[in-house]
Amino acid sequence: MPYLKLHLQYFAADEKTEKATPKKREDTRKKGQVPKSQDVNTGFLLIMVFGGLYLFGGQIQEAMMAMYEKSFTEYIHWNVSEEHVFTLFLELTIEMAKALAPIMGVAMVAGIASNLLQVGIMFTGEPLKFDLKKMDPIKGAKKIFSARALVELVKSLLKITMISVITYAIIWVNKGQMMMTSQKSVEAALAFFARITILMGLASGLALLLLSVLDYLYQRYDHEKNIRMSKKDLKDEHKNMEGDPLIKSKIKEKQRQMSASRMMNEVPGADVVITNPTHYAIAIKYDEAKSDAPFVVAKGVDFVAQKIKEVAKANDIIMVENRPLARALYQHSEMDQPIDEQFYKAVAEVLAYVYRLEKKV
Structure with missing residues (x-):
């Protein structure tokens, strides 16, 4: 039973039940793993492109007609030669690029904007790296029969159904005019089909955009x-962020040593050392230029207290025994900070006693 209980605790600790930490989210983002719907891009792109066709359709038509007229008034009279063929294709390519440039520009802006709306600014090459795990047939089979694959299938069927219904409805509503296009001029017929095509594109794009919200x-x-994490993952991450406990303890020990060394260097400049006499030692200095009140330059208990007293003795610093004051100063005073107001009178009496002794000497 104890083994079974321990086994269950292990699996519970390894279960992904916790929300991802900010660090985990940042790490997954660096790998290119972000929530993103491709339908947002598609819907936004369709609306912008067909909207662009509606706005710039007249200019595109004029450019196409100009190329058509020039082909049958000028190019048709050219001799077939390498130079003429090159010039023909170069001029037609330039004119075609000019005509389609606004639509291409709108498509680029739509693609960039739809991605920025979803994931913001992000640059990463992780998804492009070669990974043999992606070629694992077992994992590939699992993806095919996964819940995500089922959702994608339902979503694809829903998109096909929506676009088919929208397209059929628009054609059905306009079937009368469509049957009468044979009685219209070529220009009027083309304008009618262009208008219907743009309408179907905008309606399909809007439907995809609405569907993309759910997606x-x-x-x-x-x-x-x-990206959920287990309790074990949280502990490991915290440990990695905090560092190895052994290294941390060594760093703290080094910091204590440096602090103690700095304190010992300040003791020779103290005015008095107030002792317990065995357990506590507090070195006090009064400097009007630095502070209006006396301040602590060193303090310690036990071993550190003995070191402070040894340095004080070696530098002829007067030591005064006052057990209550020493204990209180140690507990309520900070290094290089003025003493608390409640100790002013007691410390002043000690300093006055020290100054009298120094004058006698």
């Missing part, structure tokens, strides 16, 4: 689920 919420949920 983004699911992606966030799935991302949070995947």
Whole structure:
């Protein structure tokens, strides 16, 4: 039974039940693992591109007509040669680029904006690194039959259904005008089909954008689920952030040694050392230029107290035994800080006694 209980505790500690820490979130973000819906990009791109076609369609039509006219008024009379063919393709490519530049610019802005809205500014090359684990057929099979794959299948079917219904509805509503295009001019017929195409594109983009809200919420949920941490992970992370306890203890010991060494260097400049007499030692100095009140330059108990007294004796610093005052000063005073107001009278009496002794000497 004890073994079984220990075994269950081990698995409980390793279960991913805790929310990810800020450090874990930052680490996963550096790896390119962020909640993101591709449908947001697609929907936003469709709306912006078809909106751009609606705004710049007239300019594109004029540019295309100009190329068409020039082809049948100028290019048709050219001799077929290497130079003429090169010039023809170069000029047509430049004119085509000019005509489509606004749409391409809108598409680029839409792609960048939709990604910024979801993940913000992020640069990482981690997803591009070659990883043999990605080629593991067992993991690949698990992904195919996973809950995420099922969600993606349902989402794809829903998108196809929505776009099909929207497209069919628009065509059905405009079927009468569509049947009458044979009676219209070529320009009017093209304008009608262009208008219908833009309408279908905008409606499909809006539908995808609405669907992408649900998809983004699911992606966030799935991302949070995947980056959950176990209690063991939290302890390991805390240990890594805090450092090895052995190293920490060595650092603290080194800091104590440095502090003690600095204190010992200050003792020779003290005016008096107040002792317990065996357990406590507090070195006091009064310097009007530095502070209006006396301040502590060194303090310690036991071994450190003995060292303070040894340094004081070696430098002819007067030591005064006052057990209550020594204990109180140690507990309520800080290094290089003025003593508390409640000790002014007692310390003043000690300093006055020291100054009288020094005058006698």
